[in-house]
Amino acid sequence: MLVLAAVPDIMAKRLAQAVGRRFTFERASTWDAAVQVILRQPIEMAVLDPALEGPEPRTQEIERFRVLFPSLPIVLYTHLAPSVAPTLLRLGRVGVREVLLARHDDHPQRLSDVLVAEGARAVSAQLIDAFDDLLAQCPGDLRWAIETMIREPGEVQSVQQLADRARMDRRTCLRWFARAHLPPPSVMLTVLRMVYAHRLLQDPGYTVEDVAAKLGYSQSRSFAQNVKDVFGRTPSDIRVGLSPDDALQLVREKYFRAAVRSLARVG
Amino acid sequence: MTEPHTGLDPGREADDAGVRPGTHLHEAFLERAGAADGEAGVGGHALGAFLTMRLVDQFAAGVTPYADAVRYQIDATRDFLHNLTPQMAETAHLLDIVRATDAAHVTQDRRVLWGPLLRFALWLEDDLRLAEALDVLDAALRLSDGPDAADELAARLQRARICRKATLYAEATAEYARAGETARRLDDHHAERLSRIGRANVMQKVGNLPGAEEALRAVIAEADAAEDAYAVACASQELANAFRLMERPGPAVSFAFRAYEAYETPVERLGAMADVGLAFKMLGNYAAAADAFGIVVTGQVPETVRIDTIVELLDVTARIGDRMGFERWRRELMDRDAILSPDQRVDFHVALGTGYAAFGHPDRAANALRHAVATAAEHGLNARLYLAESYLARLDADEPGPRPIAARSTPDDAGAAPTDTDRVADQVHALRLATV
Numbered sequence: 001m002l003v004l005a006a007v008p009d010i011m012a013k014r015l016a017q018a019v020g021r022r023f024t025f026e027r028a029s030t031w032d033a034a035v036q037v038i039l040r041q042p043i044e045m046a047v048l049d050p051a052l053e054g055p056e057p058r059t060q061e062i063e064r065f066r067v068l069f070p071s072l073p074i075v076l077y078t079h080l081a082p083s084v085a086p087t088l089l090r091l092g093r094v095g096v097r098e099v100l101l102a103r104h105d106d107h108p109q110r111l112s113d114v115l116v117a118e119g120a121r122a123v124s125a126q127l128i129d130a131f132d133d134l135l136a137q138c139p140g141d142l143r144w145a146i147e148t149m150i151r152e153p154g155e156v157q158s159v160q161q162l163a164d165r166a167r168m169d170r171r172t173c174l175r176w177f178a179r180a181h182l183p184p185p186s187v188m189l190t191v192l193r194m195v196y197a198h199r200l201l202q203d204p205g206y207t208v209e210d211v212a213a214k215l216g217y218s219q220s221r222s223f224a225q226n227v228k229d230v231f232g233r234t235p236s237d238i239r240v241g242l243s244p245d246d247a248l249q250l251v252r253e254k255y256f257r258a259a260v261r262s263l264a265r266v267g
Numbered sequence: 268m269t270e271p272h273t274g275l276d277p278g279r280e281a282d283d284a285g286v287r288p289g290t291h292l293h294e295a296f297l298e299r300a301g302a303a304d305g306e307a308g309v310g311g312h313a314l315g316a317f318l319t320m321r322l323v324d325q326f327a328a329g330v331t332p333y334a335d336a337v338r339y340q341i342d343a344t345r346d347f348l349h350n351l352t353p354q355m356a357e358t359a360h361l362l363d364i365v366r367a368t369d370a371a372h373v374t375q376d377r378r379v380l381w382g383p384l385l386r387f388a389l390w391l392e393d394d395l396r397l398a399e400a401l402d403v404l405d406a407a408l409r410l411s412d413g414p415d416a417a418d419e420l421a422a423r424l425q426r427a428r429i430c431r432k433a434t435l436y437a438e439a440t441a442e443y444a445r446a447g448e449t450a451r452r453l454d455d456h457h458a459e460r461l462s463r464i465g466r467a468n469v470m471q472k473v474g475n476l477p478g479a480e481e482a483l484r485a486v487i488a489e490a491d492a493a494e495d496a497y498a499v500a501c502a503s504q505e506l507a508n509a510f511r512l513m514e515r516p517g518p519a520v521s522f523a524f525r526a527y528e529a530y531e532t533p534v535e536r537l538g539a540m541a542d543v544g545l546a547f548k549m550l551g552n553y554a555a556a557a558d559a560f561g562i563v564v565t566g567q568v569p570e571t572v573r574i575d576t577i578v579e580l581l582d583v584t585a586r587i588g589d590r591m592g593f594e595r596w597r598r599e600l601m602d603r604d605a606i607l608s609p610d611q612r613v614d615f616h617v618a619l620g621t622g623y624a625a626f627g628h629p630d631r632a633a634n635a636l637r638h639a640v641a642t643a644a645e646h647g648l649n650a651r652l653y654l655a656e657s658y659l660a661r662l663d664a665d666e667p668g669p670r671p672i673a674a675r676s677t678p679d680d681a682g683a684a685p686t687d688t689d690r691v692a693d694q695v696h697a698l699r700l701a702t703v
Contacts, residue, residue: 080318082310085300092292099292104318104343107336 001119001151002026004046006034007077011102015047015077018108019115031061038069039210042154044122045073045115050087057087066094068205073118075100123199124151127192130248134259137180142166142173146188153193154216159185181258191255194230197223198247201239208235230254291406293320295398311351312358316399318344319361320406322368323384326377328412337372341365360387377410381418384410388425393569395606397433401426420449420458427465431472432571434609434646440469460486460498464505471509474649479509500529500539507542511549512650519546520688524695537566541576543695547688553583555692558699565702571611574603578614585622593622609646613639617655624662633662 005012005025012027026041028034030053037043046065050057057078065074076091077100078084088099098118100106119125127150135143145166149156156162162185163173177185193215200211212223227235231242231250238247252260293316300313322344325332345365351358363383371377384407391400404426411419427442447462463486471479483506490498507523510516523542530536544559560583563576577599584592600607600615607615620636623629636659643652 080314082300082314085297085310085314085317088292089294089297089301092294092297097292101318101321104347105321105336105340107333107339109333110336110340113332113336 001044001122001124002042003115003119004028004034004037004041004043004048006031006052007047007049008052011049011077011106014102014106014108015111015115018111022112023115023119031058031064034065035068035205038065038072039206040213042152042214043072044124044151045075045119047075047077047115049078050076050084050091051078055083057084059087059090062087062091062096063094066091066096069203071123071199071203073121074098075114075118077106078102080104123196127195127199131192133263134182134252134256135180136263138176138182139166142168142176146192149189150192150196153196154214157189157216159189162189181262183255187255190226191230191251194227195247195251197227197235198231198238198242199244201235202244208239211235291321291324293317293402293406295396295402296320299396299399312355315344315348315351315358315361318347319364320402323364323380323406324409326368326371326380327406327409328377334372337368341369341372345369356390360390363387378415378418380410381407381415381422385418385421385425388422388429392425392429392432393571395571395608397429397608400429401433404429416449416453417455420446420453420455423449424458424461424465427462431465431469432608434472434648436469436473436647440466443469456493457495457498460490460495461501464498464501467502467509468505471505471512472650473647474653476509476513476650480506480513483509496529497531500526500535503529504539504542507539507546511542511546514549516546516549517688520550520691524691533566534568534572537563537568538572540695540698541572541579543691544576544579547692547695548579548583548586550688552688552692553587555695556583558692558695562695562699562702570603570606571608574600574607574611575614578611578618581615581622582618585618585625588625590626593626597622609642610648610651613643613646613648613651613655616642617651617658620655620662621658624658629662629665633659636662 001023003015003023003025005015006028007015012025015023016025023045025047026037026043028037034046034048034052038046048062048065050059050062052058052061062074062076065072074096075098076088076096079102091097098114100111100114124147128147131146131150135146138146145156145162148165149162156165159173160170163170166173168176173185177183177188182188183191197211197215200206200214201208206214208224209220212220215223217223224235227233227238231238231247233241242250296313296317300310300317322340324330325337325340345362348358348361348365360383364380364387367380367383370379384403388400388403388407391397391403404422407422408419408426411422423442423446427439427446430436430439430442443462443465446465447459450456450459450462463482467479467482467486470476470482483502486502487499487506490496490502503522504526507519507521507526510519510522520543523539523546527536527539527543530539540559541563544556544563547553547559548556556579560576560580564573564580568576577596581593581596581600584590584596597619604612616635616639620632620634620639623632623635636655639655640652640659642648643655
């Protein structure tokens with residue numbers, strides 16, 4: 001999982017030491033840079049120090065993150081000082097309540113606990129949960145590859161890449177999909193990316209172009225076409241007119257009906 | 268108008284039990300830290316409390332933190348507290364809690380945390396930091412996973428009492444009900460009686476005086492039979508308050524004095540004596556009232572009781588035309604304005620209003636009474652609202668200043684009263700002479 005670390009060097013180092021195996025960190029040393037990282041990279045969670053740019057905590061910057069990217073889990077990681085208290089209060093009131101205090105509760109195991117717990121709230125984690133039942137019949141490696149496809153939609157873009165990640169050849173991969181009554185891998189790749197895109201479009205901070213770029217599309221037009229193929233509407237339409245639950249239901253009925261029926265029979 | 272000292276939002280909801288431990292922000296302590304604005308040590312102490320409560324969260328039921336991580340946090344919190352200057356009573360409480368976390372960490376028995384947490388909450392309550400006290404009790408209650416039912420019961424009763432003081436009446440009633448259920452489960456009749464007394468007190472606060480009387484008489488009868496002196500004392504004191512609000516000062520004097528006799532600790536006895544004074548004042552026996560209040564204000568009492576007593580002395584001095592005394596007590600209360608609870612603020616402004624009226628300052632009197640009405644309405648203090656409005660109406664109608672309410676006897680009072688008011692007045696006078 002790719003995590004934005006908008007924290008001073010020493011704290012970034014501590015994060016990397018504690019959870020570097022499970023999370024990859026993308027650094028930002030200013031608030032503007034942090035926004036750009038979120039817009040361009042498949043960031044799933046943010047670790048932010050309100051005092052990133054100086055001793056005075058910048059509450060408004062983090063409130064801005066909250067408004068622009070409400071789906072992005074945020075962990076505050078900062079040094080405790082009286083000046084931080086009002087910041088924590090204000091951010092707590094807008095829902096940013098996960099706080100780590102340097103030199104008090106940032107033991108590596110605690111850092112790991114908190115990031116894993118918050119990571120479970122990431123968009124990809126929610127999508128993996130939403131499709132968990134449908135992937136139950138796939139072998140472990142393939143399941144992991146599909147989950148990777150959800151977590152890093154820009155990285156796995158072809159059936160071959162998916163098969164490689166699953167450590168199987170392309171034909172075996174296709175057979176497994178058929179056996180699990182899933183749609184063909186190429187279709188599934190597109191569908192999952194569009195569901196992911198729909199979730200991102202719920203955040204006001206992303207433009208349609210941002211989401212397209214984030215998912216690895218070189219042209220917004222191809223992205224819009226894929227959205228239309230999957231949801232039958234334009235990206236702007238699904239942004240305001242389709243709730244996450246409705247989007248999931250639509251996709252499950254349209255592409256996973258066979259898998260759902262098969263599950264029902266097994267059940 | 269200054270905000271009430273409690274820092275509580277009357278619409279505040281109880282903590283969500285499902286929230287993860289790291290996400291409890293302990294806002295009450297952050298509020299104090301943020302508001303300290305450089306005041307020597309205050310911000311640091313509030314942060315110390317904040318850190319300590321975060322440490323306690325690691326011992327909440329259902330949380331299984333890594334041993335090394337907890338050790339790291341214990342050491343860091345202890346170091347922070349040791350470096351605080353000046354070391355104050357609060358620091359001692361916090362260090363006690365940290366020591367208990369250390370013991371809990373070693374023994375894997377989180378029950379050792381209850382004692383220091385409840386003591387800290389009580390200390391905060393006595394200091395009128397009600398929001399902070401509630402935060403500590405909420406943290407304590409998150410420790411409970413069943414076997415700590417007796418500790419949980421104590422915490423729930425305390426929490427209910429604080430909610431009541433903070434005028435969070437719906438939450439107080441719900442908490443008393445939970446405490447009552449726990450007490451019944453533990454077969455703890457004494458605690459169950461206390462929960463009923465608490466609920467009756469809330470009834471009284473919201474104006475259901477007949478309901479409060481009925482409930483309290485039942486508790487007294489039951490506690491008498493069980494020789495539960497403390498419950499008798501508490502219920503008698505509450506009943507005296509209810510009678511006073513019902514404008515029946517005769518039985519109020521008797522029950523308040525009975526509470527005074529039944530209590531064992533000086534603080535509680537002085538609290539009951541303050542109620543004796545109130546009832547005498549209502550009877551128009553100002554000499555006896557002054558005796559009773561004099562005993563209280565010279566004793567070692569919590570700040571909240573002292574404030575209540577000073578409000579009464581303010582009123583008594585106005586009624587007897589003692590202008591110097593009136594100014595003295597008014598200044599004392601103005602100095603304490605920031606820490607007055609909503610009901611105390613209403614009482615203060617009612618006394619101020621009636622006093623100004625008595626001294627011939629109708630404009631000032633009206634201002635003070637309007638302030639009282641607004642505060643009482645804002646906090647749902649119905650009985651006080653009625654009183655303040657009636658005084659204001661009298662003032663607007665250009666009637667003479669409020670006069671003492673005449674004693675009123677009802678047929679059942681004679682039978683209910685365990686002693687007569689004259690005998691109580693003599694006893695109080697003797698006690699006053701002894702303190703002088």
